[in-house]
Amino acid sequence: xxxxxxxxxxxxxxxxxxxxxxxxxxxxxxxxxxxxxxxxxxxxxxxxxxxxxxxxxxxxxxxxxxxxxxxxxxxxxxxxxxxxxxxxxxxxxxxxxxxxxxxxxxxxxxxxxxxxxxxxxxxxxxxxxxxxxxxxxxxxxxxxxxxxxxxxxxxxxxxxxxxxxxxxxxxxxxxxxxxxxxxxxxxxxxxxxxxxxxxxxxxxxxxxxxxxxxxxxxxxxxxxxxxxxxxxxxxxxxxxxxxxxxxxxxxxxxxxxxxxxxxxxxxxxxxxxxxxxxxxxxxxxxxxxxxxxx
Amino acid sequence: xxxxxxxxxxxxxxxxxxxxxxxxxxxxxxxxxxxxxxxxxxxxxxxxxxxxxxxxxxxxxxxxxxxxxxxxxxxxxxxxxxxxxxxxxxxxxxxxxxxxxxxxxxxxxxxxxxxxxxxxxxxxxxxxxxxxxxxxxxxxxxxxxxxxxxxxxxxxxxxxxxxxxxxxxxxxxxxxxxxxxxxxxxxxxxxxxxxxxxxxxxxxxxxxxxxxxxxxxxxxxxxxxxxxxxxxxxxxxxxxxxxxxxxxxxxxxxxxxxxxxxxxxxxxxxxxxxxxxxxxxxxxxxxxxxxxxxxxxxxxxxxxxxxxxxxxxxxxxxxxxxxxxxxxxxxxxxxxxxxxxxxxxxxxxxxxxxxxxxxxxxxxxxxxxxxxxxxxxxxxxxxxxxxxxxxxxxxxxxxxxxxxxxxxxxxxxxxxxxxxxxxxxxxxxxxxxxxxxxxxxxxxxxxxxx
Numbered sequence: 001x002x003x004x005x006x007x008x009x010x011x012x013x014x015x016x017x018x019x020x021x022x023x024x025x026x027x028x029x030x031x032x033x034x035x036x037x038x039x040x041x042x043x044x045x046x047x048x049x050x051x052x053x054x055x056x057x058x059x060x061x062x063x064x065x066x067x068x069x070x071x072x073x074x075x076x077x078x079x080x081x082x083x084x085x086x087x088x089x090x091x092x093x094x095x096x097x098x099x100x101x102x103x104x105x106x107x108x109x110x111x112x113x114x115x116x117x118x119x120x121x122x123x124x125x126x127x128x129x130x131x132x133x134x135x136x137x138x139x140x141x142x143x144x145x146x147x148x149x150x151x152x153x154x155x156x157x158x159x160x161x162x163x164x165x166x167x168x169x170x171x172x173x174x175x176x177x178x179x180x181x182x183x184x185x186x187x188x189x190x191x192x193x194x195x196x197x198x199x200x201x202x203x204x205x206x207x208x209x210x211x212x213x214x215x216x217x218x219x220x221x222x223x224x225x226x227x228x229x230x231x232x233x234x235x236x237x238x239x240x241x242x243x244x245x246x247x248x249x250x251x252x253x254x255x256x257x258x259x260x261x262x263x264x265x266x267x268x269x270x271x272x273x274x275x276x277x278x279x280x281x282x283x284x285x286x287x288x289x290x291x292x293x294x
Numbered sequence: 295x296x297x298x299x300x301x302x303x304x305x306x307x308x309x310x311x312x313x314x315x316x317x318x319x320x321x322x323x324x325x326x327x328x329x330x331x332x333x334x335x336x337x338x339x340x341x342x343x344x345x346x347x348x349x350x351x352x353x354x355x356x357x358x359x360x361x362x363x364x365x366x367x368x369x370x371x372x373x374x375x376x377x378x379x380x381x382x383x384x385x386x387x388x389x390x391x392x393x394x395x396x397x398x399x400x401x402x403x404x405x406x407x408x409x410x411x412x413x414x415x416x417x418x419x420x421x422x423x424x425x426x427x428x429x430x431x432x433x434x435x436x437x438x439x440x441x442x443x444x445x446x447x448x449x450x451x452x453x454x455x456x457x458x459x460x461x462x463x464x465x466x467x468x469x470x471x472x473x474x475x476x477x478x479x480x481x482x483x484x485x486x487x488x489x490x491x492x493x494x495x496x497x498x499x500x501x502x503x504x505x506x507x508x509x510x511x512x513x514x515x516x517x518x519x520x521x522x523x524x525x526x527x528x529x530x531x532x533x534x535x536x537x538x539x540x541x542x543x544x545x546x547x548x549x550x551x552x553x554x555x556x557x558x559x560x561x562x563x564x565x566x567x568x569x570x571x572x573x574x575x576x577x578x579x580x581x582x583x584x585x586x587x588x589x590x591x592x593x594x595x596x597x598x599x600x601x602x603x604x605x606x607x608x609x610x611x612x613x614x615x616x617x618x619x620x621x622x623x624x625x626x627x628x629x630x631x632x633x634x635x636x637x638x639x640x641x642x643x644x645x646x647x648x649x650x651x652x653x654x655x656x657x658x659x660x661x662x663x664x665x666x667x668x669x670x671x672x673x674x675x676x677x678x679x680x681x682x683x684x685x686x687x688x689x690x691x692x693x694x695x696x697x698x699x700x701x702x703x704x705x706x707x708x709x710x711x712x713x714x715x716x717x718x719x720x721x722x723x724x725x726x727x728x729x730x731x732x733x734x735x736x737x738x739x740x741x742x743x744x
Contacts (some may be wrong), residue, residue, distance in 0.1 A: 044742040045397065045403040051742070132568050150514045150555045151546075151715055196310035240556060257373040259702040260397070261738075 024157030028109065032273065038266035043260065045260040057267035066243060067251070067268075074247040077161060078225035085221055086214070094174070094202070097180045114170035118231030126161035141196035147235070153244030156237045159246050162231040163236060172217050179213035180206065217282055225263045246271055299347050316542035327359035329548065330630045332387040335368035335613065337578045340445065347647075351637045358630035368613070369701060369713060370392060375618070377402055384618035386631050389444065391613045393499070393700040396618050399440055400523065400743040406617045406628070408635065409438035415632040423639070423657050427610045427683050431694045441614035442635050445647070445657040447577040448608045448683045449496075449504040451475075451596060454488065455589040457570035461487035469571075472541065475596045479550035479571065488570040492543070492550035493560045495574045495635065497711055498704035499611055500595075501538060502506060503695065507609040509534055510599045510689030519696035523740045525697070527730040530722075532536075534601065539721035546715055553715050556708050575611055579652025591687035592675035592684040607686035609694045612653060636709055645669075654679055698739035703732040 002096030039057055043050040047249065061067055092110060099106055113121070128136045131148050140147040149156040183206060191201050230249050233239060239246035240252060248252070328707065334344050343363055348362035365371040366744035368391040378384045390398055398405055412419030421429055421439045428443035455465035461482045477489025494500050506513045511534055514524035529535065545551030552561025552569060564572035565585045572597060574582075582590060597605035617631055617637070638644060644660035647653060655661040662678070663671065672676040697703065710724040710731075719727075 008342050042738075044401070044743055047380050048401070048403050049742045132563060132566055150559075151553045151712065153716065238556065240708070240712060241553075242709050242716060242718075254705075258369040258705075259699065260373065260376060261699075262703075 001148075003126045012220070012261045026203070026274065032232045035266045035269045035273070038262055040263075041266075041271045044261045045262070048264060053263070058271070059170070060264060061267050061271065066246070069243070070246050070248050070251050073157075073245075074226065076250075077157070077164075077229075077245075077247055078222055079167070081225040081229065082218060082221035084161065085168035086172050087215055089169045089217075090176050090214075092169070093173050093176035093180055094206075096177055110173050111170050113167050114174075114293075118164075118167065118228060119235045121167045122160075122163050122232035122235030125232075129159050149241075151241050152242055155243060156245050159237050161232050164225065164232045167232075168221060168224055172221070175213050175217055176210065179210045183209050215283075219280070220281065222283075226272075226279075248275075296450060299551045308403060310481070321532070322574060325589065325705055326529065328624075328626055328630055330358050330387070330627065330634055331607060332360060332362045332366045332389070332615075332634070333371055333385040333393060334362055334389040335364070335366070335371045335387070336365060338443070339584070340577070343647065343650055347643055348634075349480075350643075351634055356527050357632070358633065360630075360634050366480040376474075379618060379620070382620060382622065384620055385636070386618060386623075386627060388616050388618060389613050390616050391396075392431070392611045392694075393704055394517065395441070395614065396696050396698045396700050397739075399696065403482070403596045404619060405440070407434075407438055407440045407620045408442045408615070408617060409627055410442075411617050411635070412632050413425045415629040417629075417632045417635070417636065419632075423659060424653070425656060425658055425661065425684065427607070427694075428614075428656055432614050433609050441616045442639065443610075443612075443614045444638060445577060445612040445651070445653040446610050446613040446656045447653050448610055448679045449500050449573055449577040449595045450576045450682065451570045451593040452564060452574055453591050454567065454570045454586075454594065455591050457482060457567070457588070461485045461570075465589070465591065468591055469596055470593070471599045472538075472596045473599070475571065476541065476545065476550065480547060482570045483548055483550045483742050485641075488568065489549065490563065490569040491550035492571040492573075493554040493563050493569040494572065495554070495558040495578070496611075497559045499540075500573045500709040501711070502535070502704075502707055504608050504611075505535070505538060505597060507599050507651070507692045507694070508595055508606055509604050510606040510687075510691045511535075512691045514695060515696065518694070519697040521692070523698060523736075523743045527697075527729045527732040528738060529732075530726040532725055535725055536597065536721045537598075539711065539724060543717075543721065544710075556705075577612060577651055577653045580650060581653075583701075592678045594678055594686075603687060605686055606689050607684070607692045609692060610683060633720070652676075652679075654683065676693070696742060697736060699735045702735055703728075706735070707732045 033220075033243075040052060040054060042053045043055065046224045086222055096103060096106055096110065098182075126134075128134045129147070129149060131137050131150060137147050143265050147155060186208075187205055188201055192207055196204070226247075228251050229247070230253060233245055233247060233250045234253070235246040239250050248268065249272065252268045255261045255268065326687055332348065334341060337345060345362045350465050351360050352358075365374045366450055368389075371388070372390060375384055406414075408608055409419060409421060421433060421437055424439070424443050425446065428446050429437075431437065432441045432443055433439050439440070451468060453468050458465040461478075462485060463478055463481060468479050475492060481683075482491045486607070502513060511532070512518055513529055513532065513535070514525055514527045521527040526645070527727050542551050542553075546553065552563065554563045558574065559580055560572065561581065563569040564574070565582055567586075567588060576592075579592070594605070595608055616633065616672040617628075617635075639657055641657070641660045641663045644655050644657055645663050647659065647663065648655040655664060658673060670680075707728045708717075712729045713719050714721055714724040
């Protein structure tokens with residue numbers, strides 16, 4: 001016989017869930033439904049002439065040479081941002097974990113970038129790397145690098161990658177640090193007594209035990225790079241030059257807000273929604289299997 | 295309907311009264327001012343001045359209260375206005391830049407032509423008061439105006455006199471033709487008088503729209519789109535545009551030209567002294583005069599001397615004021631809109647606006663008033679945009695264009711030109727691609743245009 005806890009109230013669970021449900025409905029399902037609905041319409045911006053066109057907007061999106069290019073560009077951008085945000089964060093977290101005195105001040109200082117809005121972070125980097133007035137651009141030029149993100153597509157791409165990754169390092173750092181601190185000291189001490197050096201202890205004990213954290217940060221990082229980097233791109237390059245930094249989410253914004261192509265923009269959002277679903281399923285199906293939970 | 299409209303008026307009036315009281319404006323119970331919302335796309339000096347004009351108007355009467363607000367750059371502001379219109383509460387007046395005009399003209403039901411606004415309000419309005427190029431750009435064939443020209447500009451060449459002197463060039467003789475500009479730029483580079491010879495803002499506006507007008511060549515069918523929404527772009531095999539783009543590509547190699555980004559980003563390269571010459575809207579004068587730490591001069595946009603009849607007139611840029619319609623909008627509100635628009639078109643406001651910002655006076659009488667007080671004699675160079683726009687020769691292709699989705703087509707042109715400057719395609723490819731991609735957008739526009 002299994003013991004079951006029975007709650008007599010039918011209403012109470014719903015009441016407790018209500019705030020979250022309302023938020024989800026209003027901010028996720030409603031706009032999502034709107035996007036689905038608008039993706040099968042073609043209309044003028046003012047809504048005076050609305051036509052049902054079935055899947056034509058989707059056909060147009062996939063027939064657009066720029067769209068496929070934006071897709072591969074987004075993958076490149078997202079992986080670069082995620083890796084560049086995770087590796088330095090892990091190194092810094094390992095360092096911070098060893099700091100005995102003043103670790104709170106050090107940790108706090110590390111967290112500041114996360115509190116900066118993406119657009120502001122973008123503008124900061126834009127100024128530092130501005131070919132005319134930027135201090136870092138000046139150093140690069142002194143080193144003989146022909147730095148020109150206004151015209152050179154890969155310079156522009158690296159600028160938005162660095163600006164986007166920099167902000168996320170702080171977030172990853174915090175999680176890695178918490179992950180490191182939850183690794184039992186006894187394991188590390190036992191390994192040390194057995195003669196394992198710091199590098200070996202890191203790769204055989206720390207890194208595997210950190211894998212749930214790493215996996216979580218990978219998912220969050222990819223989603224961040226896919227969607228939340230819009231502010232950085234908008235502030236730094238506006239997708240240019242020659243669409244070199246136009247990611248999928250920036251294209252949705254540009255076509256919807258700047259160009260007022262509501263149907264095309266909605267169709268792109270729907271494609272993006274499906275992509276996120278696929279990405280998340282893939283990650284949990286295949287990547288998670290290799291993760292060790294302590 | 296009646297009750298809801300009077301309720302809204304009442305609510306608006308109460309809000310206005312509360313706001314009025316908050317800024318210590320006397321609002322009696324009998325005279326609650328009606329609020330008139332105007333959205334603008336200007337920042338900096340121009341934005342501050344336009345906001346002040348709203349306050350000045352409020353001081354002249356107490357029936358209406360104009361609120362001028364900045365809602366983002368033109369494209370963002372337009373998206374916000376579209377959303378507000380669909381929600382039934384658009385601003386009364388919206389300032390929209392030249393490239394957005396084609397879209398607004400076909401927004402039937404959303405906008406009320408300015409001539410109509412004045413007619414409904416029983417107020418005098420004569421479109422012929424406005425300067426001819428603006429009238430041609432924002433008007434209908436029957437002479438009525440769709441929107442009211444306000445900040446009117448055209449392309450001019452700004453040049454750094456100090457850099458010219460350093461390079462051994464005559465600072466009082468700016469280049470008038472492209473070959474002269476190329477020579478000057480090369481000289482500036484070879485003497486290292488500046489890090490770059492020449493740059494331009496608004497690539498599509500300057501190199502496609504203004505450049506074509508300057509040489510009286512068409513870049514689209516049906517009178518550059520003025521003949522109907524079924525018009526197309528015609529750019530492939532346009533030899534003169536091809537030559538111009540090739541010139542920029544060649545000059546980019548030794549930085550006698552240096553690409554400075556989209557919109558007016560390149561202005562910073564001129565103001566900082568990095569580039570010695572700049573093609574820019576005449577409305578950019580205010581910022582240059584305020585921030586540049588060197589002597590500068592103004593000249594007309596260069597032309598190619600081998601083109602027959604050139605130089606022709608450049609065409610207008612800047613923005614105009616559109617009046618929105620809405621189901622709950624009262625006759626009194628439209629009357630307030632008309633009064634404020636006529637206040638903005640008055641000589642006093644127009645002359646102050648033109649003198650401070652570098653935009654052209656939009657009305658003939660304001661232009662005459664500035665002439666009469668000797669403004670142009672006292673400020674050499676300030677007549678340059680007027681000479682370029684009004685006095686230069688007119689042709690079939692100097693009246694501007696009228697295409698829908700033009701902001702997007704400008705960006706297509708920007709992308710293709712950037713690709714060309716990166717060396718990834720030829721100027722001919724850029725023009726062919728712009729034509730193909732642009733025409734796809736024009737056909738999509740034609741489908742939903744009312």
